Amino acid sequence: MGKLIGYARVSTRAQDTDRQEQDLLAAGVRRDDLYLDHGVSGGRAERAGLTKAMEALHGGDTLVITTLDRLGRSTHNMLALADDLRARGVGLRVLNLGGGDVDTSTPTGQMVFTVMAALGQMELDIKRERINDSVSKRRAAGKDLGGRKAQFTDSQVRNAARLIEAGEPAAQVARDLGMSRATLYRRMKDTATTS
Template identity: 80%
Template sequence: MVARHSLIGYARVSTRRQDADRQVEDLLAAGVRRDDLYVDHGVSGARASRPKFDKAVAALQEGDTLVITTLDRLGRSTQNMLAFAETLRERGAGLRVLNLGGGDVDTHTPMGSMVFTVMAALAQMELEIKRERITDSVAKRRAAGQDLGGRRQTFTDSQIRSAAHLVEAGRPAAQVARDMGMSRATLYRRIRDLPVST
């Protein structure tokens, strides 16, 4: 008797307000039986423990395939994704991503396995580039003395005058500015813009 290979479907939404209907529809259309469908609600991809994901993985037998709609349902880091795909391979199970690089990728095939590795690496690279851009943007804005967002502390003219007196008395302007939570350029601008007292 030939063993029946199952498709085990997994869907995840990060917040309880989101619904997984679209993912579920796509998984059912791909041939996953409703009984073999696992959905995590309100669980972030960065979390190590995802209860339904753990159950889906535990349900996999040799020859079975875990089916997900997109790569980010698995997690955030390429290293984790690739390690997970390798773990499945060692167990004789496969991974199928319905929408990866515009197509359906199955790691049971050599081509699918290669495409998965490349796409996982690209997803990670995209994340790193985004992170780098944000860090770079914050550094540039900080250097230019610009607002970095968040709640801006407001200082009265009298507080700025006190800061100016400290600088005149020999305290380093950079230190005074840092203590006030602003850049040196901003401190100098505020001192320059003080109304002339009569």
């Protein structure tokens, strides 16, 4: 029997992989065979931890993940990865897929994996569609789209423009205000058009 190679991923640096690691270790993965990615989106193709895990896999081994979304967001990419593993004689085991443990080395496991990958992609597409629809409606209604609120009043920006006209270096004026020079110029332009 081959080795179990574990892979865990979190999308932001503020998150941790502790729970995933515990689940993988409980499933029989040795700590030395555990590969991690911190602060890496599932949509990114380049993931150092996943690359190392893939390199550690040999025929007869099994890649173990806690949930399907740890591998990625795209059905196409997940299915391509599963096909690559299968071609190399490597299994894929998902600990929490559809309420249970799924192993793609079985026909049933392959079918469940394919269906769940498609559902995961559909869920992501629906969420993206809802967000885009909401933004479009808010924009059409002239409503606030959220984001960071301006920290400086138009009066402060006009005063900064006067300092620059008087010969102060724009970079220094921007730094004193706590913004980049590009942001200061953009705010000056916006303030000039609204005045």
